[in-house]
Amino acid sequence: MRSVKRIGTKVGAAAIAAAMVPVVATGTAQAQGGTINYTKATPENQVVETKLSDGRLIVSVWSPSMEQEVPNIVQAPRDGNAGAPVLYLVNGAGGGEDSATWQAQSNVKQFMSDKDAWTVTPIGGAFSYYTDWQKPDPNVQTRYASATKPMMFETFLAKELPKAFEGRYGGNYEGRKRALAAISMTATSVLTIAQKHPGVFQAIGSYSGCAETSTPIGHEFINIVTGMRGGANLDNMWGPYPGPGWTDNDPVWGAWRFKEQMDRGQLPAMFISTGNGLPGPHESLENWRLKNSVPALANQAIVGGIIEAATQYCTANLARRFSELGIPAHFDFAPNGTHSWGYWEDDLAQSWPMLGNAMGASWG
Numbered sequence: 001m002r003s004v005k006r007i008g009t010k011v012g013a014a015a016i017a018a019a020m021v022p023v024v025a026t027g028t029a030q031a032q033g034g035t036i037n038y039t040k041a042t043p044e045n046q047v048v049e050t051k052l053s054d055g056r057l058i059v060s061v062w063s064p065s066m067e068q069e070v071p072n073i074v075q076a077p078r079d080g081n082a083g084a085p086v087l088y089l090v091n092g093a094g095g096g097e098d099s100a101t102w103q104a105q106s107n108v109k110q111f112m113s114d115k116d117a118w119t120v121t122p123i124g125g126a127f128s129y130y131t132d133w134q135k136p137d138p139n140v141q142t143r144y145a146s147a148t149k150p151m152m153f154e155t156f157l158a159k160e161l162p163k164a165f166e167g168r169y170g171g172n173y174e175g176r177k178r179a180l181a182a183i184s185m186t187a188t189s190v191l192t193i194a195q196k197h198p199g200v201f202q203a204i205g206s207y208s209g210c211a212e213t214s215t216p217i218g219h220e221f222i223n224i225v226t227g228m229r230g231g232a233n234l235d236n237m238w239g240p241y242p243g244p245g246w247t248d249n250d251p252v253w254g255a256w257r258f259k260e261q262m263d264r265g266q267l268p269a270m271f272i273s274t275g276n277g278l279p280g281p282h283e284s285l286e287n288w289r290l291k292n293s294v295p296a297l298a299n300q301a302i303v304g305g306i307i308e309a310a311t312q313y314c315t316a317n318l319a320r321r322f323s324e325l326g327i328p329a330h331f332d333f334a335p336n337g338t339h340s341w342g343y344w345e346d347d348l349a350q351s352w353p354m355l356g357n358a359m360g361a362s363w364g
Helices: 108-112 153-168 184-196 216-229 244-248 255-264 294-325 341-359
Strands: 026-031 034-039 047-051 057-063 068-075 086-090 118-122 178-183 203-207 269-274 330-333
Touching: 034 047, 034 057, 047 153, 057 153, 068 108, 068 153, 086 153, 086 184, 086 341, 108 341, 118 153, 153 178, 153 184, 178 184, 178 341, 184 203, 184 255, 184 269, 203 341, 216 294, 255 294, 269 294, 269 341, 294 330, 330 341
Parallel strands: 086 118, 086 178, 178 203, 203 269, 269 330
Antiparallel strands: 026 034, 047 057, 057 068, 068 118
8 A cells, every 4th residue: 555654845856947059950848947948859860969957858859650859858877877777757648748747746856866777758749648649630749730640659658769769878779678657647558558568668657547448437538638638539549439449558458468478577567556536645735836725725636536536446447457367566556645746756756666676777
């Protein structure tokens, strides 16, 4: 069970103050303190680095499948080892295109500062479910509005980004160890990605996701996030519902893939967590993210509580399916907690020993 005592922080990491001078094509990316300028990758120069004033990097990576560049916020390992393991830490529904990001809403920079692992967070893909779309959708392809190809974030996360980034930093993709962790919308996606791409990730962190897509409740989750908030035509994502595209991307249905990986010795370590919607330690005006706002506190407690109660339902279904198939995973059903950043910050800290050990990363 997740401890009621959660590690919190009232200290926001320093804002990124300086914008870099571009040398070729440039873009902007969301980070603490607003947007920043960075140099964009191209088909000819597929990995391009821009240094930030706080020591981190924006690494732009070209995606051949989308014919677009994707910026990534990168923090180097403590020991400076370019060949260190990599934690791919993914944002939620906003895709890092808004202020609801790991960098702005958590202590991830401080937390990872004593870890011998890279931290890589893609920016883009808002409301996309980080999946491979069947067709382009102009309403949800905000960062990729000019794209003539559909979004292909599953391909990007599982293939293009690791090979490009790890080839540039450390020069070794084969044999490199890596983990994939995400919240909310993308907590569903990382499970599907791990199921479909065996052996790529040695550990998975899935925090507060509704890990089903083909059921009515799973479909409604996606409709709220991608259809209503993102304005997308869901047929463009996985085809008409119900249909094979929706089933194929359902982690509960696809649990058999983990069973096959287990039988081959390829099963990743998995930390899967959820609250139950009841107020917990972060439903307090002492939570710095709420900015002493009573309406914000009420919204987190009520709306965040309803959402998290639903994710607990989905997670329980996944746990039952894993149990039926004999698949080992750490399921963390908390005695409280809403769909909000304080708990996800805690989840990263609590899952780190599992993620770090699976990657072979040292820390402390």
